[in-house]
Amino acid sequence: MANAPRLRLALRTPLGITAAVASTIIALTAIFGPMLVGDTADRIDTDAIGKHSGTEHLFGTDALGRDIAARVVVATRLTLELTLFATLIAVVGGLVLGVLPAVLGRRAGRLITATVNLLVAFPGLLFVLFLAVIFGVGTFSAAFAIGLGAAPSTARLVQNLTASIAGTDYVAAARILGVGRFRIIVRHILPNIAEPVALFVSTAAAGILVAFSGLSFLGLGVQPPDYDWGRLLNEQLDRVMVDPMSAVGPGSAIVLTGITFGLIGEVVAKASAGRTAPQAELKTADAVAEQPAEAAESALLNIDHLRVRFPGHTAVHDVCLTVAEGEAVGIVGESGSGKSLTALAAAGLVPHPGRVSAGTLRFGDRDLNKQAPKGTSMAMVFQDPMASLNPALTVGRQLAEVAEVHHNAGRAAALTRAVSRLGAVGIINPELRVRKRPHEFSGGMRQRVMIAMGLMGEPRLIIADEPTTALDVTVQAQVLALLRDVRTESGAALLLISHDIAVVSQVCDRVVVMYAGRIVEELPVGDLADGVAHPYSAALIGAVPSMTTDRDVPLATIPGRPPEPGEASVGCPFAPRCARATDRCRTEEPVLEQLGHGRRVACWDPITTATHELEEAR
Template identity: 95%
Template sequence: MSQTPRLRLALRTPLGIAAAAASTIIVLTAIFGPMLLGDTADRIDTDAIGRHSGTEHLFGTDALGRDIAARVVVATRLTLELTLFATLIAVVGGLILGVLPAVLGRRAGRLITATVNLLVAFPGLLFVLFLAVIFGVGTFSAAFAIGLGAAPSTARLVQNLTASIAGTDYVAAARILGVNRFRIIVRHILPNIAEPVALFVSTTAAGILVAFSGLSFLGLGVQPPDYDWGRLLNEQLDRVMVDPMSAVGPGAAIVLTGITFGLIGEVVAKANAGRTAPQPEIATAETSAMTPAEESASGLLHIDHLQVRFPGHTAVHDVCLTVDEGEAVGIVGESGSGKSLTALAAAGLVPHPGRVSSRTMRFGDRDLNKQAPKGTSMAMVFQDPMASLNPALTVGRQLAEVAEVHHNAGRAAAVSRAVSRLGAVGIINPELRVRKRPHEFSGGMRQRVMIAMGLMGEPRLIIADEPTTALDVTVQAQVLALLRDVRTESGAALLLISHDIAVVSQVCDRVVVMYAGRIVEELPVGDLADGVAHPYSAALIGAVPSMTTDRDTPLATIPGRPPEPGEQSVGCPFAPRCARATDRCRTEEPVLEQIRPGRRVACWDPITTATHELEEAR
């Protein structure tokens, strides 16, 4: 969903409505307040000096008989102008200090970073007072001091965000191509950090408002005859014990406006919920031409030469995968094998600063290198449903949101569909359970809710990432049976990710085994009974005990450990743990070769059952 529709949806919530209403009131007051009440606020009335609050004067009058309420309204314009001016200084200064280390030399960059760290460590209020003394007493001097005082914290955020962008391949490529530093900042860095900086600024503005009002209260800010809310609060300090209402007006204006800035930040954050910031870049690999067979490759999901890179290492290496319409494919492997990242890349959910590249990545007729999966045609079931469900909302509300957003359904129709989907996944009394919150469901029930959420649309592909890991054996069997039923009834294809090859074999038609970010074997589930070819696949099967396993026999384990992220290796990544490894395995990495249609293996010395077939294929 684009930014504009998300913002519209956020503004329709109670929080959004409150933020919009408060902002409108403040802006209108700042524009029209001085026009309508300027004369009243400046009119001196010696007969009304020091009057208490009442029907004639809401907050009473000051020492010259001027109406305090009118002065609070008129002061809105100057207060907002100074607050926004100081915020602009903080943003500009923070952006300059934040991006310079990424484009300057190493020594200059370190000097700027160290300076920012020192300023952030210095108490903020003391720093602002120090600057205020240097620039002198006055309205814009105080605003300038507060803006500079807020710049270091903004710079720290920008530096952290910029560091992750500056290390990417596309920035390095721009430097190699001779792109000047200013263009790198404007084209490659600033657009990728705009959203989190905007969120930070919206909340920083509230702190700037309070800080500026504090300086005016101390007499270091706005000077007579001008006045802002802090100045008005100072003028009524002597009367606060006699007539507290005289100080309520300016004090309430400061508090409520600060809360409004916070509400604006919350609405912006809500509008960006579910969107990674910045989005991982998807680039199309152009290093080699596609073969005619690859160009005509069929399948609902077709991935060719997928790579997922993070700063310092590559997590997924040249993965080629196809899932046909209605087919169930399982991806198995130990933690860190790259199976989840492969699925996340297909769904466009690789977290920043991950960078996805592929020769081909197609879902249906949609090129995923150029466009994200459309609507609800691809559903995702995550490993931890409790972390995927909002604990503050009812289950029905969360399911209904899918139909409201993607199908423009009314609330009643969306809730009705949510009840139907909950019933379809075997939840008893869905009309009652739809009003419950996630903590009122068991682990297995929450996983059923996640599957129901995927079925709120009409998915052509369901990606289930370790959906049974946290469940006991009985509930695990129920969820697996449910996935089989859902696939049969809906006709959707299934991509099931698991570390347990036995689990995958119960549901899937085909198994893809991954190790160290690579596919090492692919075979139909029916061939598991005849024996796998890769030693790692055999080790995974051997590590799963069965009902006939001798209880006195120690559980089988795979010796050693998987390679760490970024760990450089020569030859086959599994060689250090493989009993069949030869000198060739330790020096030359095997390629994934087809033994026969539907079966591939990457091994120089496969297990005997497949050796003859592999030699014939070669």
């Protein structure tokens, strides 16, 4: 919801003052009105039947001589109670229908979504009248009809908001940590959609007020001896041409209260402004070099012939990769090369409608083809820490949740561990910072928090996806040093995803180069300087300036562009950008072949320094 300082500022504006004064007057009228003028409103005076408006009776009297102005005041309480009751029904129904697709299976979710869409498309007034007939004439029957009639539009909004939040990194992180669906909805989704839902409800309440008054006016709502503003309008229908002021009282009350609901929504919106919102056919599998059987069996993470497909194209082609216990492996490549999707496939987080298939996809003793990763043995550090952390919760609460869910720790013990983990990643004054929300941290500190979250358990593998993106050079060096320290102290393996080969070379033992969804080279970090065999790897290294780079010479660039997703290609996908490309490169895709110990390359014409070794390997 809107934070307190912004709300106070909004209430000091003319709009805020007007809304506050109007809502206060209406509330006081509803509370004290029946006590002050209740007797006057119910007093029958046969001598004053049908009197016109004047100084004695502001809006005149009704057919029994009762003062209409007093009755308008008394009707305020019942009108507001029924309006708020119907609004509550709309909110509860909308929330249930809105979040159920995220809880139930895909088929049931689609059925609920289709039902909501059908109800929204149906004219609202006719739907309300239909429900009113079904429930029967009466006060609470009308309230149920109005509330249920407004629920579909609320559900549509909640469904859209839930879908946008469900795709965020912090929800994905909660899933990989094994947090249940209900807890994800309550802790991560509902708090982050509360603000727009509240804005919608505050304006929808005005429509509910008008609709309920309309039902009462038609005789389907409040029944005698009770009365609300709509009922009072109905009673004065016969006199409206003789004494229009008799209808001004209840009519004005409906209009002014509806405007007040709208003003409240505008104030909440103003108080919320500026908040940061929580983003060709495949070759056969035998074209890829098999990994050494001994290394694959002993590896902590074993990926063999991995493919990630989306409708219309394949994003990852036959990737074979291993990460040993305690090893640091880097995956580099341009945007769209498939490096992040490879990591997400290992974590079971490939977004719908992506489909993952692999000959082997194993983490430790867990077959990921059959079971999703679970627990805290695999930690994820996402690219954008602001999107990865829940803006509605304090940092400490988010870290503590890991210990509460997976280690059955109490709140106090979990929070103590969160403080300890924040201190371990270099956060100053962790006892104080643990109570802050993500927007109160700098980018580098948020990244440290993400690493601390991974350390709340005992991870065997940390997957860091572009952890230094958008950080300045100094903070980037600190985060990389922290990853090295964490790996040393915990013994965890590291899979580091980056487009910057220089970043990977500072942390990793081995580098995997990907292009167009394929691994084109794999080599030890020590061979990066003068031992790369693939022209694409050499181009990536050449594009990184160093302290010895001649400033008079333009930086090296890679001509052309990477292939678009789904773009058909023949031969080597890098051939259109490669200066060494031959006719064979343009017509036949190279296979990924072993090139000595710990090295693989997919190139028909590798760089000279590695040609002899490759020929011997062939």
